[in-house]
Amino acid sequence: MFNNLYIHVPFCQSKCGYCAFYSMPSANPDAQRKYVDEMEWQMNEYTCVEPFRTVYVGGGTPSALPRKLFERLFLGINASLRLEPQAEITVECNPETVDVENAALISAFANRISLGVQSFSPELRRLLGRRSGNDDIERAIALFRRYNIERLSVDLIYAVPGQSLTAWLNELQRVVDYGVTHVSCYSLTIEEGTMLAEQQGVNAVDEDLSAEMWWATGEFLHKNGIERYEVSNYAVPGQECRHNMNIWHGGTYLGLGPAACSFDGHRRWTHPADLPRWLTRDPVEMDELDCGDRAREIFAFGLRTASGWTKEQWSCLEPDICGAMTWQDILELPQLPELLRQNLLVFEPERLSPTEQGLAFWDDVAQAIL
Numbered sequence: 001m002f003n004n005l006y007i008h009v010p011f012c013q014s015k016c017g018y019c020a021f022y023s024m025p026s027a028n029p030d031a032q033r034k035y036v037d038e039m040e041w042q043m044n045e046y047t048c049v050e051p052f053r054t055v056y057v058g059g060g061t062p063s064a065l066p067r068k069l070f071e072r073l074f075l076g077i078n079a080s081l082r083l084e085p086q087a088e089i090t091v092e093c094n095p096e097t098v099d100v101e102n103a104a105l106i107s108a109f110a111n112r113i114s115l116g117v118q119s120f121s122p123e124l125r126r127l128l129g130r131r132s133g134n135d136d137i138e139r140a141i142a143l144f145r146r147y148n149i150e151r152l153s154v155d156l157i158y159a160v161p162g163q164s165l166t167a168w169l170n171e172l173q174r175v176v177d178y179g180v181t182h183v184s185c186y187s188l189t190i191e192e193g194t195m196l197a198e199q200q201g202v203n204a205v206d207e208d209l210s211a212e213m214w215w216a217t218g219e220f221l222h223k224n225g226i227e228r229y230e231v232s233n234y235a236v237p238g239q240e241c242r243h244n245m246n247i248w249h250g251g252t253y254l255g256l257g258p259a260a261c262s263f264d265g266h267r268r269w270t271h272p273a274d275l276p277r278w279l280t281r282d283p284v285e286m287d288e289l290d291c292g293d294r295a296r297e298i299f300a301f302g303l304r305t306a307s308g309w310t311k312e313q314w315s316c317l318e319p320d321i322c323g324a325m326t327w328q329d330i331l332e333l334p335q336l337p338e339l340l341r342q343n344l345l346v347f348e349p350e351r352l353s354p355t356e357q358g359l360a361f362w363d364d365v366a367q368a369i370l
């Protein structure tokens with residue numbers, strides 16, 4: 001029923017200044033053990049025999065789990081769930097949590113690492129409230145290389161107050177120098193209630209500079225053989241994150257863990273973003289839309305990717321979704337001529353995709369469609 005698996009590990013060593021994701025800083029060992037006990041139980045309950053194509057263990061900081069629990073989580077996934085032999089298995093890691101033992105354990109289980117660098121500049125990392133030092137970043141990259149991890153991705157944040165365009169391009173140069181083949185670049189969002197909002201105010205991001213940095217990122221990475229394939233994601237061709245690509249294209253996913261979201265191709269539901277409530281199996285929050293609205297939503301999300309939609313891809317969605325909005329219906333959407341005229345979308349035979357402009361202004365494209 002589900003093709004992709006997401007596991008949310010809701011523990012971190014401390015809370016970063018900008019982060020609004022659900023995670024508990026400095027969690028106690030008892031809570032972590034209960035979390036893994038419950039995760040094992042839930043994985044055991046899953047009976048579908050269709051294997052998962054991708055697994056994404058994210059958080060939070062999965063690599064902050066004590067080693068024994070981390071190992072149990074991986075063993076539980078392998079023992080209780082079926083994975084395709086070539087499944088893409090990603091684990092998110094924070095550099096300061098990667099030591100020899102962790103790197104060996106993760107590399108034995110996963111074939112893809114998403115490393116949360118955020119910035120190579122110690123000053124900017126301090127401003128963001130990150131724990132890692134440059135030596136942690138270097139060590140983590142060297143260890144994953146030593147253990148032959150197939151694919152390494154790095155997360156970076158730009159438009160941090162005080163960061164110039166030149167400083168940002170230097171960050172990208174570091175990614176290129178390390179030979180990293182995938183990078184996710186997010187413009188800083190200062191969310192209400194975070195430490196950064198208190199210190200800098202919610203309007204501290206220079207949106208014009210952020211836009212300038214977005215365009216410069218595409219250009220710089222392209223010159224270095226790394227292509228933008230989604231609004232915030234860049235890869236050497238062939239190294240794209242399959243898990244996220246599936247999800248942007250309406251793929252089904254099972255989400256396990258507090259705050260994790262699942263999608264069966266039509267309905268979406270979210271587990272409580274609260275460990276105690278998740279442990280007592282409080283009801284999930286349901287998000288149900290009629291088929292036409294869900295189809296429009298899926299269509300808009302696919303347009304976050306540079307490849308957009310092909311007729312064939314669209315026709316592979318759940319029948320009640322692509323039946324509610326057929327490829328022909330898409331071609332006859334009343335908004336389409338204007339989106340094409342504004343050079344936000346481009347139509348080739350059997351494919352509708354965003355232009356660079358359409359990716360830059362994806363919010364406007366989505367708003368027009370929804």
Ligand SMILES: C[S@@+](CC[C@H](N)C(=O)[O-])C[C@H]1O[C@@H](n2cnc3c(N)ncnc32)[C@H](O)[C@@H]1O
Pocket residue numbers: 018019020021058059060061092093094115116117118155156157186187188189190191
């Ligand atoms: C939820 S985090 C988890 C990854 C891991 N714990 C870490 O910190 O590297 C996933 C990614 O989202 C991005 N992110 C989270 N909050 C953000 C924000 N407010 N603004 C921009 N990017 C953000 C960061 O790049 C981060 O690596």
Ligand code: SF4
Pocket residue numbers: 011012013014015016019020021023059060061094116
């Ligand atoms: S950014 Fe990552 S490490 Fe920092 S609080 Fe959020 S999930 Fe935890």
